[in-house]
Amino acid sequence: MIPRVVVLLVLAAVGALAVLAFRPPAPVADAPPAEFAAGRAERHLEAVAQRPHPIGSADGERVRDYVADTARRLGAEVTVESDEVVVPWRGVARVATAHNVVARVRGTDPSVSAGKALLLVAHHDSVPTGPGAADDGAAVAAMLETLRALTTGGVRNDVVFLFTDGEEAGSLGARAYVRRHGVDGVGAVLNWEARGSGGPVWMFQTGPGNGPLVSAFGGASSRPIANSFAYEVYRRMPNYSDFTVFQEAGARGLDSAFIEHVRDYHSPHDDVERLDRGSLQHHGETMVGLVRALGDRDLRAGGGDAVYFDLFSRVLVRYPTWFAVALAAVTVVALASLLVLGVRSGRLRWRAVLAVAGVAVGAVVVAGAVSFGAWLLVAAARPGLGFLALSEPPERGWFVAGSCLLGLAALVAAARVARRWSTAEVVAGALVVTAVLLVASAVAVPGASFLFQWTLLTGLPALATPRAASLPPLVAAAIFPPLVGTMMVALGMPLSAVAVVFGALAGVLLLPLLPSGSWWPAVGVTAVAVALLATGTARFGFTPDQPRPDSLIYLRDTATGRSSWLSPDPAPDAWTSRVLGANPERLASAHPVSTGPVMRADAPDLDLPTPTATALTSPIPPSPDLTSPDGPARTVTFRITPTARAWRTHVTLSERGLRGCRIGPTDLPSTTLELYGPSSRDLTCHLAPGTPLEVTVADQWVGLPAEAAALVGPRPPDTMPVQSGNRPFDGAVVRATFQL
Numbered sequence: 137m138i139p140r141v142v143v144l145l146v147l148a149a150v151g152a153l154a155v156l157a158f159r160p161p162a163p164v165a166d167a168p169p170a171e172f173a174a175g176r177a178e179r180h181l182e183a184v185a186q187r188p189h190p191i192g193s194a195d196g197e198r199v200r201d202y203v204a205d206t207a208r209r210l211g212a213e214v215t216v217e218s219d220e221v222v223v224p225w226r227g228v229a230r231v232a233t234a235h236n237v238v239a240r241v242r243g244t245d246p247s248v249s250a251g252k253a254l255l256l257v258a259h260h261d262s263v264p265t266g267p268g269a270a271d272d273g274a275a276v277a278a279m280l281e282t283l284r285a286l287t288t289g290g291v292r293n294d295v296v297f298l299f300t301d302g303e304e305a306g307s308l309g310a311r312a313y314v315r316r317h318g319v320d321g322v323g324a325v326l327n328w329e330a331r332g333s334g335g336p337v338w339m340f341q342t343g344p345g346n347g348p349l350v351s352a353f354g355g356a357s358s359r360p361i362a363n364s365f366a367y368e369v370y371r372r373m374p375n376y377s378d379f380t381v382f383q384e385a386g387a388r389g390l391d392s393a394f395i396e397h398v399r400d401y402h403s404p405h406d407d408v409e410r411l412d413r414g415s416l417q418h419h420g421e422t423m424v425g426l427v428r429a430l431g432d433r434d435l436r437a438g439g440g441d442a443v444y445f446d447l448f449s450r451v452l453v454r455y456p457t458w459f460a461v462a463l464a465a466v467t468v469v470a471l472a473s474l475l476v477l478g479v480r481s482g483r484l485r486w487r488a489v490l491a492v493a494g495v496a497v498g499a500v501v502v503a504g505a506v507s508f509g510a511w512l513l514v515a516a517a518r519p520g521l522g523f524l525a526l527s528e529p530p531e532r533g534w535f536v537a538g539s540c541l542l543g544l545a546a547l548v549a550a551a552r553v554a555r556r557w558s559t560a561e562v563v564a565g566a567l568v569v570t571a572v573l574l575v576a577s578a579v580a581v582p583g584a585s586f587l588f589q590w591t592l593l594t595g596l597p598a599l600a601t602p603r604a605a606s607l608p609p610l611v612a613a614a615i616f617p618p619l620v621g622t623m624m625v626a627l628g629m630p631l632s633a634v635a636v637v638f639g640a641l642a643g644v645l646l647l648p649l650l651p652s653g654s655w656w657p658a659v660g661v662t663a664v665a666v667a668l669l670a671t672g673t674a675r676f677g678f679t680p681d682q683p684r685p686d687s688l689i690y691l692r693d694t695a696t697g698r699s700s701w702l703s704p705d706p707a708p709d710a711w712t713s714r715v716l717g718a719n720p721e722r723l724a725s726a727h728p729v730s731t732g733p734v735m736r737a738d739a740p741d742l743d744l745p746t747p748t749a750t751a752l753t754s755p756i757p758p759s760p761d762l763t764s765p766d767g768p769a770r771t772v773t774f775r776i777t778p779t780a781r782a783w784r785t786h787v788t789l790s791e792r793g794l795r796g797c798r799i800g801p802t803d804l805p806s807t808t809l810e811l812y813g814p815s816s817r818d819l820t821c822h823l824a825p826g827t828p829l830e831v832t833v834a835d836q837w838v839g840l841p842a843e844a845a846a847l848v849g850p851r852p853p854d855t856m857p858v859q860s861g862n863r864p865f866d867g868a869v870v871r872a873t874f875q876l
């Protein structure tokens with residue numbers, strides 16, 4: 137019999153291999169013309185990601201022109217579609233002109249899919265706070281390089297490269313495209329995103345009828361990373377991307393992204409220098425592979441849903457969902473039969489099997505609770521972590537390893553508790569837990585069933601011979617470690633305990649193998665875990681290389697005559713305290729800067745340009761309008777004019793007597809608006825007769841104006857401005873109120 141320590145070392149090696157394999161391919165500087173080369177895509181990236189280029193900005197126009205010109209030069213039929221969009225978004229109407237770049241490469245025989253095209257989608261806009269090299273410049277550059285590769289040898293279907301505008305403002309361009317074209321002409325949508333500046337590209341979202349697309353994805357790149365568990369998780373989360381717009385309209389497709397280094401996401405560090413070139417290569421390899429795989433196929437071909445997962449990031453295992461459910465049923469029946477036989481033969485006792493299962497579940501609960509508690513302690517000791525996106529420290533490895541070892545310690549302790557029962561009973565108890573999870577997933581979330589299917593199936597022989605007890609953990613070691621790691625990246629450190637629980641569910645299969653002679657192994661693993669967490673906590677700090685994101689906003693309100701410094705940070709730091717002081721006033725929110733708590737201090741009044749709202753009709757209430765269905769009404773048409781530096785302008789309309797407003801041909805869905813870009817816009821409102829309309833206009837500038845920056849002085853090198861998700865960032869807000 138192989139010594140137990142050797143078995144454990146082999147398991148650790150398999151797990152390490154699975155984690156090491158989970159990385160993007162090496163970037164290729166040059167490649168044959170039909171293939172993708174990150175080196176060639178990089179030239180596009182450098183052009184796109186020079187500076188922030190949000191929707192409505194001059195840099196946005198520059199990027200759009202570059203993309204359109206390049207696609208045209210490469211031989212595509214290019215149109216720039218400009219659409220006015222008014223999109224309701226969490227109680228606010230977002231108003232913008234979206235300019236989508238649509239580049240079509242004609243297929244050699246589009247009748248193969250009755251004219252339906254393969255649609256590749258990436259957004260050409262960025263957030264205002266970062267140059268967007270990863271999000272979504274890498275995908276834009278990779279799509280241009282894919283377009284070039286496609287021209288070396290066409291495919292039968294039309295391929296449309298859609299570069300959308302305003303994704304960051306709420307998928308405005310994608311909505312405009314769907315409104316204009318519908319999705320009838322779309323055979324499949326391939327959307328490309330980033331939430332961080334590195335890591336492998338993984339396909340995390342698809343939709344019903346995904347079988348044929350998943351199968352194409354499996355052969356598209358050297359590293360087809362995807363699993364149907366992620367898809368089940370993701371479709372239950374409130375995340376939104378361009379892909380969602382197409383999916384809601386009824387299109388089928390795949391959504392892929394790289395998500396590591398979230399610290400760079402939406403920040404000034406999302407630049408060309410920091411972008412992982414491997415991620416760029418992985419984006420492009422997958423694009424070219426999918427275009428070749430799907431380009432010649434009938435895109436209308438149906439197919440059921442698939443259960444799928446990759447092994448060592450190299451092979452995509454996939455089978456139909458009906459097969460997964462049937463196999464689960466057969467496996468659970470087989471387990472039940474073997475258990476009955478085992479009990480009849482006297483090798484197993486029901487009470488013992490159930491007791492082991494109870495201990496295993498207890499270990500999972502303890503693993504989650506302890507790692508969650510440990511993170512609370514770390515966060516309390518280092519409040520600065522709260523400044524970071526997903527509280528993810530630059531040296532996250534200490535915390536990841538520490539949390540995982542805490543989970544392992546719980547399992548080792550459980551093995552000690554379980555030593556009073558026979559090895560066969562411990563194996564059986566762990567398999568019963570796995571079987572319950574398999575049944576639950578097969579019934580409720582079939583896409584997750586693979587997590588427990590293959591460990592349970594390979595565990596059945598262990599009921600006959602304990603020598604086979606190392607098989608299920610071996611399967612788990614190949615499947616789980618990259619999933620646990622990715623879960624920690626996706627959820628962030630505060631929720632890393634969820635990933636620990638998830639890993640522990642597979643870890644219970646280790647119970648027959650873990651040392652159970654004494655409590656010392658559990659104590660030892662706990663001590664190592666604590667040492668790792670303590671080291672990470674002690675080493676954490678902000679430096680010029682790992683700056684602290686903070687923000688400072690100058691607010692000028694011409695209506696009240698009061699000017700303020702505001703910051704949504706948890707506490708003042710060396711920079712913000714220069715104007716906020718040590719004990720700033722605390723507000724629950726400050727519209728339109730933040731819906732969350734902010735710090736506030738008085739600021740001197742600076743003479744900044746002010747946005748305006750001017751009536752285009754007579755300000756005196758006119759004679760009753762008898763055509764209105766609500767009886768006599770007052771109609772006001774007015775123009776909002778942002779200042780040149782505004783990237784976004786908030787407009788709030790008084791609700792008293794207001795019957796409705798229109799912008800262009802569209803009825804406004806709310807009385808709060810966000811206008812993107814500095815162009816002026818005309819609105820018409822209907823009110824009860826004699827009612828004045830109060831309009832508050834607030835310009836949002838990116839970055840502090842020079843006058844305000846001079847008051848606070850330069851940023852220390854260990855801080856940087858950031859927008860993480862929807863967090864407010866350095867800027868100025870100039871607010872004015874008008875009676876019309």
Ligand SMILES: [Zn+2]
Pocket residue numbers: 259271272303329330
């Ligand atoms: Zn994006």
